[in-house]
Amino acid sequence: MLKASNIHKKYGTVEVLRGVALEINRSEVVSIVGPSGSGKSTLLHILGTLDKADTGEVNMNDTLLTALSGNKLASFRNKHIGFVFQFHHLLPEFSALENACIPGWLAGRKKKEVMEEAEKLLNMLGLSNRLHNKPNQLSGGEQQRVAVARALINKPDIVMADEPTGNLDSANAKELHHLFFDLRKQFNQTFLIVTHNEELAQLSDRVLHMMDGRIV
Numbered sequence: 001m002l003k004a005s006n007i008h009k010k011y012g013t014v015e016v017l018r019g020v021a022l023e024i025n026r027s028e029v030v031s032i033v034g035p036s037g038s039g040k041s042t043l044l045h046i047l048g049t050l051d052k053a054d055t056g057e058v059n060m061n062d063t064l065l066t067a068l069s070g071n072k073l074a075s076f077r078n079k080h081i082g083f084v085f086q087f088h089h090l091l092p093e094f095s096a097l098e099n100a101c102i103p104g105w106l107a108g109r110k111k112k113e114v115m116e117e118a119e120k121l122l123n124m125l126g127l128s129n130r131l132h133n134k135p136n137q138l139s140g141g142e143q144q145r146v147a148v149a150r151a152l153i154n155k156p157d158i159v160m161a162d163e164p165t166g167n168l169d170s171a172n173a174k175e176l177h178h179l180f181f182d183l184r185k186q187f188n189q190t191f192l193i194v195t196h197n198e199e200l201a202q203l204s205d206r207v208l209h210m211m212d213g214r215i216v
Contacts, residue, residue, distance in 0.1 A: 001026045001190060002047065002158060007056035009042055016042045017053070018213040024158065027188040029180060031201040034210035040194045041162055043210070047192065048160045049077045061157060078107050082151030086163040088143045090135040090150075096122060096142075097131040100149040107154055114153065121149040125179070141172030148179065158190040159183075165197050177203055 002024040009017040017039045024030055032040045045051040047058055049065055058065040060080060068076055082103075090099045097118055104114035122131055125145040135143055144164065151159050161180075165173035177200045183189045193200065201207050208215050 001061060002192070003059045004043075004047055005057050007043065007046060007053045007058070009039075009046065009051070009054050016213055017046070020056075020213070020215055022208060022215060024190060024192055026157075026190055027184060028206065029184055029191045029193070029204045030206045030208060031193045031195055031204040032208045032210055033195060033198075033201050038210040039213040040210050044160055044162055044192065044194045048081050048083060049073055050083075075107075078103055079154050080157045082154070082156040082159040084144070084147050084151050084159060084161040084164045086166040088135070088147045088167075090143055090146060092135050095132045095134060096127060096138065096146045096149075099135070099146050100153055102153075103150060104153045109154075118149060118153055121152055122146070125149055139172075140168055141175060144168060144172070144176060145179070148176075148183075152183070152187075152189070155187075158192060161191060161193040161195075163194060163196065165195065165200060173197060174199070 005021045007017050007020040020043055032043065034040050042051065046053050053066065056066070063076065065076065091102070097115065100118035100122055101114045104117065105111065119131060122128065125148060127142060127145055130138060130142055138146065165176050168176065180191050181203065184191065193204065195201055210216070
């Protein structure tokens with residue numbers, strides 16, 4: 001489903017990625033682990049089209065992502081890739097429900113249809129009584145579940161998560177781990193997760209180890 005080959009990336013004179021290649025299959029949960037500075041987040045951002053490789057190719061479902069740019073790239077990303085980050089990135093002026101709706105609205109879908117779907121997702125994620133709360137009225141774990149709903153709203157082919165439990169206590173982190181696997185079971189959802197959390201990594205179908213800009 002997702003295939004990358006010969007990915008190189010430099011920032012100035014620092015070579016961050018040195019010819020990375022990987023494949024992710026549909027419905028897999030794959031974790032990328034490695035020390036800080038090994039290139040994990042840079043790789044995830046390139047695979048998710050948030051950053052561009054200097055050389056190499058990224059394909060998803062037979063679409064060459066490295067050949068897309070501008071509005072075509074933004075549209076593909078919005079429809080096919082969901083993101084969950086360590087710091088949630090929820091918009092403070094919007095409710096939980098509105099935050100979950102944003103990618104659907106950006107995709108030009110009907111407002112009511114998106115809101116109904118977001119409400120279903122938030123209910124499923126245990127947030128039925130928090131729909132109209134702003135982010136500052138939610139706990140860290142609740143905010144992260146809103147971010148998961150937002151990532152799922154357009155039924156993406158893959159959800160990419162960058163240290164999704166890095167800002168959570170151990171109980172909420174464990175809950176989020178199990179949530180990912182529940183979502184895989186219910187929706188055949190594919191996940192690619194960058195994490196320092198060994199417990200989450202070991203639950204995954206595969207663990208990719210990065211060191212010095214390479215998968216080892």
